[in-house]
Amino acid sequence: IALPSLRLLYLLDELNNPLITLKSIGHQWYWSYEYSDFNNVEFDSYMMPFNKNNNFRLLDVDNRIVLPMNNQIRILVTATDVIHSWTIPSLGVKIDANPGRLNQTSFFINRPGIFFGQCSEICGANHSFMPIVIESILI
Ligand code: CUA
Helix, strand or coil: CHHHHHHHHHHHHCCCCCCEEEEEEEECCEEEEEECCCCCEEEEECECCCCCCCCCCCCCECCCEEEECCCEEEEEEEECCCCEEEEEHHHCEEEEECECCCEEEEEECCCCEEEEEEECCCCCCCHHHCCEEEEEECC
16 A cells, blocks of 8 residues: 555655646635735635625635636645635645645646635634635636
8 A cells, every 4th residue: 555655645746837826824714815926916815794695605705716727736825823724625625724834735627617615624713714715717
């Protein structure tokens, strides 16, 4: 079991040539994002309040992440206060956001659409209310 697992871990560890890097920072209780290699765009992403007539209760955010489909994307994940976890189940991504540490992973979105995720590390009173939304677009 060890040998094929180590090979896969090695192959998955580092991405060669991502088109863009997204930095995701966990806070109590929202995410903020930085496109560090794209005009230094930075924004916060809070859950939408319930009283709006949106269909995605507890899942939608005011400012969504926008990423290009059919391209390798690198994501860097960290936190400012406690441990959070940045998770998009439909993309197969789950990575912890630790204060004082930068984690890296990558993914590839092969279709346009909206992808939802939530924080997956019990991080305090509003743990349930810091969702993640990615809009993947064709460029
Ligand atoms: Cu952030 Cu749970």
